[in-house]
Amino acid sequence: NAGVMQNPRHLVRRRGQEARLRCSPMKGHSHVYWYRQLPEEGLKFMVYLQKENIIDESGMPKERFSAEFPKEGPSILRIQQVVRGDSAAYFCASSPVTRREQFFGPGTRLTVL
């Protein structure tokens, strides 16, 4: 059973470009969570999605950030018009049902030049 997959593992963007981060949950998992990790800091919750639904986006910046988890395909975290402050590691986690352990992917390290 493959773990949580994230791609790309590393992403370099120039200021103003768009970044698309993908997350494929573990097989049988229908809940996806996105976190951001800045250097020397812990994980900050961004958004919690179930298939085709956003359950909780209270941690997501109101502008430039969006997330989706379509019926088919991976979950996508989209950052429009990236700025240097968006440089961070973005982790995705999945769980089979609510209120169960989360399993993390390897992360996408975004660098904004």
Added chain:
Amino acid sequence: QQQVKQSPQSLIVQKGGISIINCAYENTAFDYFPWYQQFPGKGPALLIAIRPDVSEKKEGRFTISFNKSAKQFSLHIMDSQPGDSATYFCAARNTGNQFYFGTGTSLTVIP
């Protein structure tokens, strides 16, 4: 506002020693407290977890001690090994299934 406060920020322990990492929380609605281990360039991996109706949980060399009245919980790593060198995060989950993480402890075990 940091919902879960973790200390120390870094820890150096001799091989064979005991590593202790502490976390404190305020929200009494938290109902699940996991610890994650993260190696450089990797995602966090669940290490051990505890629910508030239990005061201690042990898995191999790893033990969580939980003090509900003090709203504190800690991770103890017995017989610490160089391979345990990693960053450790405590976390707490609320009833809305949202997880709050501590800021992490960088553990170095010296051979």
